[in-house]
Amino acid sequence: MHELSVAQNIIDIVKENVPDTDYKHVNKILLEVGEFSGIVADSLLYCFDVIKSDTDFLNTKMEIKKIPFILFCNSCKTETTNNAGIRMCNICGGYDTKIISGIDMKIIEVEVNT
């Protein structure tokens, strides 16, 4: 349950990347959230709605694109996945794998009404 502080971080980062005069015109913030990033998307959306009401981002929408959990198996030399967040390759059953995506959380872009 740290979505509230995450929502605050997002506003801080957006402020650093958008000119002050455009804060009010930010339509949308696009995020990529990994399936196993430890963040609950609905909860983050809710927290963002709560804290934005006191800011210039009152009319800003947040859109979350979910990023699947993907592994690279060093034995099969191929990308694989599973829905448990485990490091096991679904093809060969081995554990010599590397996580490619699905555990991070990124701000991709903002859309500004000009």
Added chain:
Amino acid sequence: MGIITIERKVLEKNDELASQIRDKFKINNTFVVNIVSSPGSGKTSILERTIEKLKDKIKIAVIEGDVQTDLDAKRVERYSVPVVQIVTNGGCHLEAKLVKDALENIDLKEIRFLVIENVGNLVCPAGYDLGEDLKVLILSTTEGEDKPLKYPKMFINSSILIINKIDLLPYVDCNIENLKKNALSINPDLVVFETSCTTGEGIEKWCEWILGNIKY
């Protein structure tokens, strides 16, 4: 309509601060672990046993993180090591900024081993780098063998797993081999220790591992 590309990690502010703290630890040759677990798994008890064993060999300091009270800091103070209590007032995890502030009260020069005891929580602390060398995850046998599968992120981000309360194995429905298998399926690189703070079993081995990581 204009698009401004940002492409930044949401927690990068924390990560930047953590990397500054890490540099500070490096300069001072301080080995740092961030202890994470659910509430009640034995973080403070393992810390106490560890300090007992090591305090005559190396200089140790402790940062305690709790939602409320300084009860843990008081427990650790009895061993005459420097300890700083962080009270998060409801916050579910420690962040790098809190650790940075706590470090104002610790002179790292002589400290070879710093333990940051995180808030008891198997979810949120996983995502926050505190500048530590590694995360040590403690899971007690009473919590059950399925926990690695239910809380994968913490297992992905930790390097060490201490299975604590092994003296209770005969009384609880937990197969330690299954527990290890589950944990290693999430993160095959985990180094596993088994301990009991009641009998003292396994504490020696864990302490030897710490000594092997100390930079003099």
